[in-house]
Amino acid sequence: MSAVARPAPSLALAEGDDWPVMRGAPNDAAITDMVLAPLWHTRRIWWILFAISALGTLLLLATVAYTVTVGIGTWGNNIPVAWAFAITSFVWWIGIGHAGTFISAFLLLLNQRWRGSINRVAEAMTIFALVNAALFPLLHLGRPWFFYWLIPYPATMNVWPNFKSALPWDVAAVTTYFTVSLLFWYLGLVPDLASARDSAPSRLRRRVYGLFAMGWRGSGFQWQRFNVAYVLLAALATPLVISVHSVVSLDFSIAQLPGWHSTIFPPYFVVGAIYSGLAMVLVLLLPLRRAFRLYDIVTEAHLNAIAKLMLAMGLMLAYSYVIETFMSWYSANAAERYTYLASRPFGPYAVVYWIMTGLNVLSPQLFWSRRLRTNGTALFLASIVILAGMWMERFVIIVTSLNRDFLTSSWHIYIPTWVDWGILAGSFGLFGMLFLLFLKFVPSVAMSEVKELRIEMRKTPEQEPLRA
Amino acid sequence: MRDRTWGAGAYMAEFASARELTEAVRAFSERGYTRLETYSPVPLASGIPRKRSRLPVAVFIVGLLGGLVSYWIQWYANAYAYPLDIGGRPAHAIPAFLIPTFEGTVLAASLAAFIGFFVIARLPQPWHPVFEIDGFERATIDRYWLAVDAADPHCAPDRIVRELSALAPLRLVHLEPE
Numbered sequence: 252m253s254a255v256a257r258p259a260p261s262l263a264l265a266e267g268d269d270w271p272v273m274r275g276a277p278n279d280a281a282i283t284d285m286v287l288a289p290l291w292h293t294r295r296i297w298w299i300l301f302a303i304s305a306l307g308t309l310l311l312l313a314t315v316a317y318t319v320t321v322g323i324g325t326w327g328n329n330i331p332v333a334w335a336f337a338i339t340s341f342v343w344w345i346g347i348g349h350a351g352t353f354i355s356a357f358l359l360l361l362n363q364r365w366r367g368s369i370n371r372v373a374e375a376m377t378i379f380a381l382v383n384a385a386l387f388p389l390l391h392l393g394r395p396w397f398f399y400w401l402i403p404y405p406a407t408m409n410v411w412p413n414f415k416s417a418l419p420w421d422v423a424a425v426t427t428y429f430t431v432s433l434l435f436w437y438l439g440l441v442p443d444l445a446s447a448r449d450s451a452p453s454r455l456r457r458r459v460y461g462l463f464a465m466g467w468r469g470s471g472f473q474w475q476r477f478n479v480a481y482v483l484l485a486a487l488a489t490p491l492v493i494s495v496h497s498v499v500s501l502d503f504s505i506a507q508l509p510g511w512h513s514t515i516f517p518p519y520f521v522v523g524a525i526y527s528g529l530a531m532v533l534v535l536l537l538p539l540r541r542a543f544r545l546y547d548i549v550t551e552a553h554l555n556a557i558a559k560l561m562l563a564m565g566l567m568l569a570y571s572y573v574i575e576t577f578m579s580w581y582s583a584n585a586a587e588r589y590t591y592l593a594s595r596p597f598g599p600y601a602v603v604y605w606i607m608t609g610l611n612v613l614s615p616q617l618f619w620s621r622r623l624r625t626n627g628t629a630l631f632l633a634s635i636v637i638l639a640g641m642w643m644e645r646f647v648i649i650v651t652s653l654n655r656d657f658l659t660s661s662w663h664i665y666i667p668t669w670v671d672w673g674i675l676a677g678s679f680g681l682f683g684m685l686f687l688l689f690l691k692f693v694p695s696v697a698m699s700e701v702k703e704l705r706i707e708m709r710k711t712p713e714q715e716p717l718r719a
Numbered sequence: 720m721r722d723r724t725w726g727a728g729a730y731m732a733e734f735a736s737a738r739e740l741t742e743a744v745r746a747f748s749e750r751g752y753t754r755l756e757t758y759s760p761v762p763l764a765s766g767i768p769r770k771r772s773r774l775p776v777a778v779f780i781v782g783l784l785g786g787l788v789s790y791w792i793q794w795y796a797n798a799y800a801y802p803l804d805i806g807g808r809p810a811h812a813i814p815a816f817l818i819p820t821f822e823g824t825v826l827a828a829s830l831a832a833f834i835g836f837f838v839i840a841r842l843p844q845p846w847h848p849v850f851e852i853d854g855f856e857r858a859t860i861d862r863y864w865l866a867v868d869a870a871d872p873h874c875a876p877d878r879i880v881r882e883l884s885a886l887a888p889l890r891l892v893h894l895e896p897e
Contacts, residue, residue, distance in 0.1 A: 467842065468849055470758050484829055
């Protein structure tokens, strides 16, 4: 029926992995009840977390309002450090977003069936991370109410964006990425919203979910067309995993600043992006698995797979650090050598540099151990550490390159203000609040995919022989 | 072929598992029924013959147009309407324009895939005759339905009912014609 022929799925991840991707094969109704329970019943812990993240969001609103009213002079950045906290956070949040598309689109095309029970969470994370990311460059404009000048439209001023600059590329890349992620997420949600409509306990909820489900009824015709559209969107989203952070990295690498001017930047940024994104997936998934008792559908197989991916990304990132530093020496350029071999390791931000290197390079090494790859606590702590390390990496790239460039007389130390810290902390609040709202109102696991997986598992003869 | 609206009514059988449904479809197809449809909470390889979706062609064409339009906007803005001479670099900068062109292609193609799906699947459609069946809600949760057009040229209604009953469905429902 499906227009795209899928090869027979392998339910084990690889030879030698003994964990099933689903445990106990819960029946369809049980899967639906388990996934939809948080929609119908709100637990107290949800309200507590929501209150905390709402406070964070208020902090964000207050600091943003202050910035917009007074101006970005409230931030610590000043020439030569024109970019600092805001762009660091922008790059970091965009990077977080990559894991969602990686898991939902890339792994779909690679027929990795384990993604089925975690892709929805990862996609939601992508969208909310992008909302946060977009906030920073908009504020950085100084006059964010003129943001539409970034869009090419026939204005009476007759001035157009300069497409030879990397910044309009960024606008194009990030808006495309956000739009495609949102479309992909919503399309995948339609059958599950119909399930929510059909098991809603009250008339109002049935109406609201019914509105968003658009009258989905699961006919064979609809499923066939759905699969075609879903695979098409996945195929279109997949190059974005590579392209978005590559374009972001061009903001830096097409400048001539030592520390930025490097051809390694696109792959280096993409690897770092997926790395931090997978860490964020674990930070969200592990507590979720525990709170909603999703142990049957989010098993050790998932944790093991993500941990392995993180190890691979961590090694590629470490390789990038080595090559980047080596190339600065090999270039025989005094300014390059100074940035990489003196300023970063021994300059004013040396502490951040060494912590970053330590966290990003050493912590994934834990995942050589099979036991630690499935240990929730170890994974959670390592992921927090990696997220912090990746934020510092962006800080080091941006600030240490800017604060000491060619002209010694212009050297300047950057120190963040309370507004910088407030916006960063507040953005976590907004992210948390959006994610909690998602958990409360949207089915957080792709139920139809999990049910499909279950049907495929039961086809294996040793579990349940086919009736003649 | 469009999704069926059962204007002439239908006979519908409810099953508890995907396997029973696919076996039922196979049995009915072998007997020569052509106007069949399934309703299920998961996509099924039910074996009902269907036309290939033309969505990929539409997506390809719209994507191509999106790329052309993106390139044209940049050429118009930077090379034709208001060329800026910065350090003698060419106003028509092909390599630089390719990045937004790529983004425009992906954006247009994705919008085409998304909107195209809803157009082809005739959604949103808040009401459909099958929603009138009591308990049909479970078709998106854990029930698998087979629907046979009451006007199937293959045979008479009483035979459809007899042959559906022989499959031992949980329930057999007659959907009245509109």
